[in-house]
Amino acid sequence: xxxxxxxxxxxxxxxxxxxxxxxxxxxxxxxxxxxxxxxxxxxxxxxxxxxxxxxxxxxxxxxxxxxxxxxxxxxxxxxxxxxxxxxxxxxxxxxxxxxxxxxxxxxxxxxxxxxxxxxxxxxxxxxxxxxxxxxxxxxx
Numbered sequence: 001x002x003x004x005x006x007x008x009x010x011x012x013x014x015x016x017x018x019x020x021x022x023x024x025x026x027x028x029x030x031x032x033x034x035x036x037x038x039x040x041x042x043x044x045x046x047x048x049x050x051x052x053x054x055x056x057x058x059x060x061x062x063x064x065x066x067x068x069x070x071x072x073x074x075x076x077x078x079x080x081x082x083x084x085x086x087x088x089x090x091x092x093x094x095x096x097x098x099x100x101x102x103x104x105x106x107x108x109x110x111x112x113x114x115x116x117x118x119x120x121x122x123x124x125x126x127x128x129x130x131x132x133x134x135x136x137x138x139x140x
Contacts, residue, residue, distance in 0.1 A: 022058035031058065034094055038065060041093060045086070049074045052111045063094060066101040070108035 008016055020035050039054050042065075050070035057064040069075050076083050083100055090098045108114045115136060122132040 019054070020056045020058075022056075034063075037093060038063075038090065041090070042067065042086075045089075046075055050105070050108060050114055050117075052105050052108070052113045062097050062099055063090075064099045064101065065090065066103055068103045068105050070105045070111070070114050072102050072104045075102050 012018065020031075022031060024031060035056050038056060042054055043051060046067070046069070048071075051067060052070060053066075053068040055066040055068070057066075067075060074082075075086075077085075083102065087098050087100050090100075105111055105114065119129075119132050119136060123129060
């Protein structure tokens with residue numbers, strides 16, 4: 001067996017960037033834990049929203065969370081009600097001011113995370129794995 005490399009760690013700073021942007025020396029463990037809480041909460045809460053990527057940026061008093069999704073209508077909700085509710089829940093979770101940005105993924109069939117989630121959801125519904133994968137590759 002050869003040496004294994006992390007697929008993101010190998011490309012950081014070259015073709016990929018960090019999923020959290022902040023710097024501190026004192027509260028590093030707290031921020032990493034808080035980022036993990038935010039990501040896990042959003043993935044569980046917006047399970048059917050087609051979440052491709054969650055980016056977190058911190059300033060002195062704000063936390064900016066960008067959610068890249070293939071289905072922005074589900075994440076935003078009617079007249080932005082869902083975004084406001086989500087923002088309030090995140091502020092309660094982190095005790096900090098949250099700014100939410102919803103970004104649409106233009107080609108969801110080209111995003112590996114979305115394709116994998118779609119196939120996994122089909123397998124959970126007891127669809128044949130061959131059928132699920134063949135159906136995915138037949139789409140343009």
